[in-house]
Amino acid sequence: MTIHIDASDGSGSFNAYVAEPQGTPRGAIVVIQEIFGVNTGIRKKCDDWAAAGYLAFAPDLFWRLEPGIELDPDVPDELQQAFGWMNKFDQQLGVADIEATIKAARARLGGGKVGVVGYCLGGRLAFMAATRTDSDASVGYYGVGIDNLLGEKNAIARPVLLHIPQADHFVSPEAQAKMHEGLDDHPKVTLFDYPGEDHGFAAEMGKRRSETAAQLADERTAAFFAEHIG
Template identity: 85%
Template sequence: MTIQIDASDGSGSFGAYLAEPEGAPRGAIVVIQEIFGVNPGIRKKCDDWAAKGYLALAPDLFWRLEPGIALDPDVPEEFQQALGWMNQFDQNKGIEDIESAIRAARAKLPAGGKVGVVGYCLGGRLAFMTATRTDTNATVGYYGVGIDNLLGEKHAIAHPVLLHIAGADHFVTPDIQAKMHAGLDDHPKVTLHDYPGEDHGFAAEMGKRRSEAAAQLADERTAAFFAEHIG
């Protein structure tokens, strides 16, 4: 189902895909989209978290540009459209909307319930920003782009962070990966996992980018991480 969340700046409201577990939730997970919007792959990730007992929420972060964007990365024209949307996207506003989604998720939990965030691609970068700028209880980023440019914010990380790095990511080259390790390996709240030979998008739920063994390994690590820190 889709719910509406009020934007914190008073500019309107945006949709969020909601998947609820059977019975009381063990916590909540906010799923941050790739550049392709809240498409079937992102919705499936929410459904899978709900099957594990979490309330899962995927906010439509491109709503200020055009509500309801849902693109297929395997269709060249739609891939190009996604790049165009990304170039117009205001990441700071995106973080505000993620924070609103965290609050909406927390409001659906019993008192004291914890909220985690997981993001992919653009969402992996936004996940790191969420860890430094919001009160999320735990954060996971998959193949986040440009995190080396955000290392100046690492002092603000107060809760556990897990980052999955694709070793052959053509958007995150080896020199950038080296900067991430140099900047974060000694951070007490941050854990980095490398996936040698894997390309950007390897954990996509569907389509040509998925690499099954690496996706399963990363997702198992993510599930264990949230079980430890969210519930």
């Protein structure tokens, strides 16, 4: 289903795709989109979390630019469109919309824990959510530019898991080294490296998916949420 969530700055409301589990939810998971919008792959991730017993939300974070953007990274023209949207996107407002979604998820749960998981741009936003919102647990897949956010690490109060493909052509080895240097000793943060894997390896569908690595990362994420969300 799709629900409407009011933006915290009073500028309007945005849609969020919602997948509901059977029975009482274990908790809620906010799935943070890539630069391709809330597309089929992101909705499938929500459906999979619902099948695992969680209430899952995927907010349309590009709504201020154009509501309902859905793009395919395997189509060159759509990939370029996605980069264009990313360059126009206000990440601060995006985090505020994630926070509004967390609140909506808690309200729908009637209380309970809410985790966030993001991919690509969403991986960066998941880290920002860990430092700037009250998410109960945060997971980032191949987040870009996290090395530039390490000054915020002291604000991390709840568990964080980051998946780092070592052949990520958007995140240099130097940036990855900074992430390890800055976060390896943080008591709330766990980093997993994936040798030989590239950006997007855990996409649900398409050319970027790397099946074995995706399954391993997703198993680790499921165990992490089972421990920290329920």
